[in-house]
């Protein structure tokens with residue numbers, strides 16, 4: 001279990017996870033729905049707020065830690081994942097949750113995403129995917145559709161968007177899910193699953209930005225998504241990839257893939273036991289290990 005010591009420790013209502021800071025997002029922003037899903041997931045997983053660390057970069061979505069009763073770090077743009085990896089390795093007993101946007105995670109932070117996935121860092125990453133840079137008032141992001149007109153693309157863009165699900169599946173994330181802010185109950189269910197998963201859990205959540213992304217409206221997302229059928233086997237990578245590729249142009253919501261694999265902290269602990277660490281660290285022993 002992710003941050004096992006933090007899980008199923010308390011019985012709190014979702015609203016008790018609200019901090020004293022008022023939520024400042026625009027009316028109608030999908031991020032509100034995701035935040036509600038997060039409150040519910042934390043309550044349902046019984047996470048002890050004193051064992052929860054919510055880490056973010058910069059963006060509207062990256063303000064989430066202010067609104068949740070938890071320890072928190074509002075770090076640099078694109079660097080939440082790297083900081084979270086450090087926190088998780090130093091304190092594997094804590095539940096580590098990153099919340100951030102498509103720009104934060106896949107543009108400036110894009111260099112970090114594959115490494116959290118391939119290392120199977122034991123944490124939950126909730127990506128608020130609104131296909132735009134919201135905080136800076138509407139620039140094109142790696143998940144923007146070419147038709148999206150923003151300040152940097154007044155005629156639309158010349159690029160196809162990336163596919164975060166394909167990316168996460170192929171880089172080795174061990175829990176990959178997708179949801180839509182308009183369905184906070186599903187958001188809660190999938191985030192709860194991520195919190196309870198041992199390993200790198202990625203949840204991509206579509207979120208409308210009514211202030212700057214006039215294309216990806218609630219209606220657009222409602223029409224885009226379809227619920228993954230109940231008979232989908234989430235341990236089957238081939239089927240997960242087929243779903244991630246958007247059959248018939250429709251985006252799946254639900255759990256695509258899950259797998260059990262040792263996490264980075266477990267492997268490092270095993271490594272230290274095997275080669276010796278701490279005060280008994282012996283560089284000669286380490287050097288000898290590399291000799292045939």
Ligand SMILES: Cc1ncc(C[n+]2csc(CCOP(=O)(O)OP(=O)(O)O)c2C)c(N)n1
Pocket residue numbers: 058059060061062077100101102103104105108128130132133134135136141
């Ligand atoms: C190093 C650096 N470069 C650029 C910025 C400006 N900046 C702040 S937030 C942001 C993008 C936010 O977009 P996203 O992560 O998608 O979050 P959203 O606001 O859409 O939720 C940018 C480019 C910054 N703060 N720091």
Ligand SMILES: [Mg+2]
Pocket residue numbers: 059101102103128129130131132133134141
């Ligand atoms: Mg965004």
